[in-house]
Amino acid sequence: MKKGQFESHVLVLVTLGLVAFGLVMVYSATSAPAALAQTDPMSYLKKQGGYALFGVFLMMAASRFDYRRLRLLAPALVLTALAGCLAVLAVGARINGARRWIEIGPATFQPSELAKLALAVWAAAYLSRRPAPRTLRELWRPIGLLLGLFCVLILAEPDLGTAIALVIVLVAVLVASGTPGVTLASASGIAVGLGLLAIWFEPYRRARIFSFLDPWKDPQGAGFQTVQALISLGSGGPFGVGLGHGVAKVNYLPEAHTDMILGVIGEELGLVGVAAVLAAFVVFAWAGLRVALTCKDPFGKRLAVGVVALVCGQAVINLAAVLGLAPLTGIPLPLISYGGSSLVVTLLAVGVLLNIAGGGARATAAVPDRGRGNGGTRRAVARRGGGAATARRARDVRRVAGSHRGSARS
Numbered sequence: 001m002k003k004g005q006f007e008s009h010v011l012v013l014v015t016l017g018l019v020a021f022g023l024v025m026v027y028s029a030t031s032a033p034a035a036l037a038q039t040d041p042m043s044y045l046k047k048q049g050g051y052a053l054f055g056v057f058l059m060m061a062a063s064r065f066d067y068r069r070l071r072l073l074a075p076a077l078v079l080t081a082l083a084g085c086l087a088v089l090a091v092g093a094r095i096n097g098a099r100r101w102i103e104i105g106p107a108t109f110q111p112s113e114l115a116k117l118a119l120a121v122w123a124a125a126y127l128s129r130r131p132a133p134r135t136l137r138e139l140w141r142p143i144g145l146l147l148g149l150f151c152v153l154i155l156a157e158p159d160l161g162t163a164i165a166l167v168i169v170l171v172a173v174l175v176a177s178g179t180p181g182v183t184l185a186s187a188s189g190i191a192v193g194l195g196l197l198a199i200w201f202e203p204y205r206r207a208r209i210f211s212f213l214d215p216w217k218d219p220q221g222a223g224f225q226t227v228q229a230l231i232s233l234g235s236g237g238p239f240g241v242g243l244g245h246g247v248a249k250v251n252y253l254p255e256a257h258t259d260m261i262l263g264v265i266g267e268e269l270g271l272v273g274v275a276a277v278l279a280a281f282v283v284f285a286w287a288g289l290r291v292a293l294t295c296k297d298p299f300g301k302r303l304a305v306g307v308v309a310l311v312c313g314q315a316v317i318n319l320a321a322v323l324g325l326a327p328l329t330g331i332p333l334p335l336i337s338y339g340g341s342s343l344v345v346t347l348l349a350v351g352v353l354l355n356i357a358g359g360g361a362r363a364t365a366a367v368p369d370r371g372r373g374n375g376g377t378r379r380a381v382a383r384r385g386g387g388a389a390t391a392r393r394a395r396d397v398r399r400v401a402g403s404h405r406g407s408a409r410s
Helices: 005-036 041-066 067-091 112-131 136-155 160-177 181-200 203-213 224-236 261-294 298-322 338-364 375-409
Strands: 093-095 098-104 107-109
Touching: 005 041, 005 261, 005 298, 005 338, 041 098, 041 338, 067 098, 067 112, 067 136, 067 298, 093 338, 107 338, 112 136, 112 298, 112 338, 136 160, 136 181, 160 181, 160 298, 181 203, 224 261, 261 298, 261 338
Parallel strands: none
Antiparallel strands: 093 098, 098 107
């Protein structure tokens, strides 16, 4: 089996398994409420199934598209994402008090989802050509400025969860590039401080933080979603009440098919179901990081780490929020929660990771990694070049000497 092929197979199996499982759980979470409302119980499943087919098509196409070309497309991707985040504030559809979606015919698109992948590609391309930032001043320009611009636009929607996801993706790429821990810790402290300010000056975010600290203090108000999620998880027990037999999704658990779908999984499939979901993302992270470790191309290495952080970082935040270990941020469970933009962009990112696993692992070792210095590569090339020249000169000397000896004998 070729290098990287095993990891590719694991990534494909885990990804497709999570998508199929997500379709089943989306139908389970939406069919009963739809039937009670006398609407089409298959409505959400049909939409999510269409998004899944389109996303799988993009994943297959991306797995065959040389990821190295993305280095040239990185600026265009960033500009497109910025334009989309600006456009959504002007013409975006307002849903639940937020402007996050642009309606395109019967479909909706969330530009902030594209921003996650665009930032990962741009950061990987930028840091593969330059030394890793070692001070806050080096980190601030242009990496910090671009991240700050994205965060300001996304917080204006408002969407704190996506802003947090952007920070996680960028930090992962910086770690893979060799940025010192002290610099990352200082930058993270500044980001946390700015995040707390954004939370404090927005009443609903402030209410979420206080409800996270003690959700039972206001179980019918700010803490309602967290309390219902914990009740759903607890009522499932080890093996759950059975697929489709849960009751929390019917007028109890808000956003049961999107952000809180893990609560439905916990009630209907129990601890076993939740553990299986967690194990799937652990396996995905293992295979993705193996791809990054075996990739010899500095751009591919950083991009692979960014994609793993994009998928598994969001999964960790969602799992922690539903389990009551972190405040609710509105981040969906990747590949499982209902949402076309999230599903399509995530599958596209997985396709890029698959291409890195196939092509990046076989990249030539002579590609210089400017993030960590390339003096050794240059010296090795010089030694190889010098050795070849010496061998050629020795052969010429022996040939001339042989011709002289032949002339003397004659």
